[in-house]
């Protein structure tokens with residue numbers, strides 16, 4: 001199929017295939033479907049210089065530079081993230097979250113000054129996710145470190161979230177650290193990322209000891 005770049009051009013750019021590819025890939029993003037992807041692509045095409053090309057550059061930069069922190073799993077451009085490297089933070093507490101989005105939610109709420117541990121999901125029989133798929137071993141290692149006095153489990157109030165909390169509780173049994181979890185003020189089935197700052201602050205303040 002001929003290109004439509006300009007008269008006399010014979011490159012292999014097939015506009016329709018490229019466009020459809022872009023729309024299909026965008027449509028796989030959470031919260032988008034083919035319809036929203038189509039609208040987004042059209043909007044970008046109308047704002048090529050101001051939006052589309054800078055966006056492509058940003059994506060390339062983030063994809064090539066951002067990686068997981070070797071200690072906590074947070075995303076940053078250094079091996080150890082800026083939170084782990086920040087000596088002003090309370091090094092004795094580790095807040096365990098499912099995903100980086102939850103860490104961002106905690107940071108937005110500005111209610112917590114300790115360190116984090118990003119599991120990378122929850123245990124899930126349905127999705128076939130077991131302990132080896134999550135950063136649980138690294139958490140157990142960190143919990144044994146002398147500086148650590150409390151592990152706060154800030155996991156979703158979903159079945160999978162609570163199963164994961166219990167599994168971690170069992171893994172850490174016998175260690176000197178105190179294991180707490182967010183208060184039950186969280187809506188059932190609620191995910192951290194969707195909580196408003198006030199609810200999150202309350203849930204953290206009223207955290208209780210995990211009973212295994």
Ligand SMILES: [Zn+2]
Nearest residue numbers: 069072081084
């Ligand atoms: Zn880190």
